[in-house]
Amino acid sequence: MPPGLKRLAQRQGDRPRFEPKWPCLQTGDTSRKALRDALVQAILEFEGVSACQPPFDAPGTGFALIDDLARGQPEAFVNGTCWLVLQPGGAMHLSLRPEWAQKVVNHGWATVHPFARYMAGAVPPQSLVVYAPRDRRELAVAIRIAAAAHSYAMGRIGDLILPDTRW
Numbered sequence: 001m002p003p004g005l006k007r008l009a010q011r012q013g014d015r016p017r018f019e020p021k022w023p024c025l026q027t028g029d030t031s032r033k034a035l036r037d038a039l040v041q042a043i044l045e046f047e048g049v050s051a052c053q054p055p056f057d058a059p060g061t062g063f064a065l066i067d068d069l070a071r072g073q074p075e076a077f078v079n080g081t082c083w084l085v086l087q088p089g090g091a092m093h094l095s096l097r098p099e100w101a102q103k104v105v106n107h108g109w110a111t112v113h114p115f116a117r118y119m120a121g122a123v124p125p126q127s128l129v130v131y132a133p134r135d136r137r138e139l140a141v142a143i144r145i146a147a148a149a150h151s152y153a154m155g156r157i158g159d160l161i162l163p164d165t166r167w
Contacts (some may be wrong), residue, residue, distance in 0.1 A: 003149050003158070004144030006101055011108035011138070015130050016091075018111070023058050023087070024129065031090025031132040035139050040086065046150045053127075055079035060087045071155035074127060083153035084146060090132030092142065094149035101126040104145055154167045 001056060016029040031039070040061060048069035054062035055078055063084040064070075070081040076095050077083050085093040097103060104110045110128040130146075133139040155162050 001100065001103075001157075002148040004147050006053075006104055008103060008107045008109070008144075009141065011131070011141075012082075013134075015108060015111065018091075018129060021167075025059070025087055026089045026129070026132055027092040029132060029134055031134065031139075035133050036086070036090045037078060038139055039090065039092075039133065039142060039146070043084065043086070043146055043150075046147065047154075048055050049150070052082055054085045055082050058085050058093075062086075065150075065153055071156050072153040073155070075150070076153040076155075078097055078127075081153075087132075092149075093129060093131040094146065095126050095152060096128060096145075096148055097152055098126045100148055100152070103126055104128065104130070104148075107142060109145060120140060 001115040016026050018024045018026055044051065050066070051065050052062040052064040054060050062078070062082045063086070064081040065083060067081060068124055070077070072164050078093060078095070083094065087093065095101070105112065105128065110130040112128060133142045151157050152157060
């Protein structure tokens with residue numbers, strides 16, 4: 001378990017809803033621009049990360065790893081080396097190892113991506129939509145979850161290289 005997910009607090013309040021059709025945007029409880037900007041800045045500080053065009057013409061900002069660092073399982077990526085898409089309202093589409101994803105969902109921070117439900121097999125079940133942070137405390141948790149997704153995409157936890165990384 002990545003350090004940032006070990007002591008994950010329970011998210012307070014109701015779970016937001018998402019549009020049932022592509023691009024599955026969060027409706028309500030979105031982030032203020034200052035929180036979204038802070039989230040972008042934090043993600044860009046992760047090792048080997050750059051902003052990119054989101055795959056599939058999704059709205060928002062994509063984040064990719066340089067090829068040499070993109071050593072995670074194929075399920076760790078949205079598409080290509082893009083491992084996270086930040087939606088315009090502040091929600092994040094990302095993937096985590098299944099046991100990590102279960103903890104994040106159980107603590108109320110995310111839901112399984114709607115397409116993982118509707119298109120079983122085409123979208124891995126550990127694909128999540130992490131709810132948009134509503135305040136600074138939630139922003140800190142969102143950054144920790146993004147850091148876990150970054151580790152998954154890199155095929156490691158800290159300096160430990162996971163045994164089931166890309167060949």
